Amino acid sequence: EVHLVESGGGLVQPGGSLRLSCAASGFTFATYTMNWVRQAPGKGLEWVSYISSSSDTIYQAESVKGRFTVSRDNAKNSLYLQMNSLRVEDTAVYYCARDRYGDYAFDMWGQGTMVSVSS
């Protein structure tokens, strides 16, 4: 069965750092482009970052550019999001999401991991 499982969320003070992980299983991870999408409490969805299958292309939302870094390890079937200089407004559930093969609709989502930024 196909799965994405996020981990690494938690409570952090403003200015702090966290590293999120997303473990993939049940499909050939190395052939898919991947994303992080977040959802603030009670709010809508916001795309955060994209990484190509070979990591040669990366896109970030302006709201996180220079603070967040997406990466992947295809040998470990894992996606990562390094989050630095965290702000209160980064508080959200963070989902990893797979791009549908051949296009860019998100066809698979993890259950999400909660990141809370508060003093």
Add this chain to the structure above:
Amino acid sequence: DIVMTQSPDSLAVSLGERATINCKSSRTILYSSDNKNYLAWYQQKAGQPPKLLIYWASTRESGVPDRFSGSGSGTDFTLTISSLQAEDVAVYYCQQYYSTPRTFGGGTKVEIK
């Protein structure tokens, strides 16, 4: 950035009746080279991650009931639930993947009347 605007914000529909959700993009998301609209619809039930329902504006994802349908082209799109079931209570989002940043509509909450 392409702005996606959904309407209404919420709607209440009787069981078995039709529900219609609209989505408008601030510029065309029809790619001329392949004549495809780069639009997806998602369903998010309470406490769950989103689920892909429709891609290319009108193609149903595998396993999605045929009461869900998508239509529209260019800048105006519609998601229709032809006969609302209790399990369809959720928030529905449209999303464009024509350009980065990929942007979502604000969501439409569907409830039972």
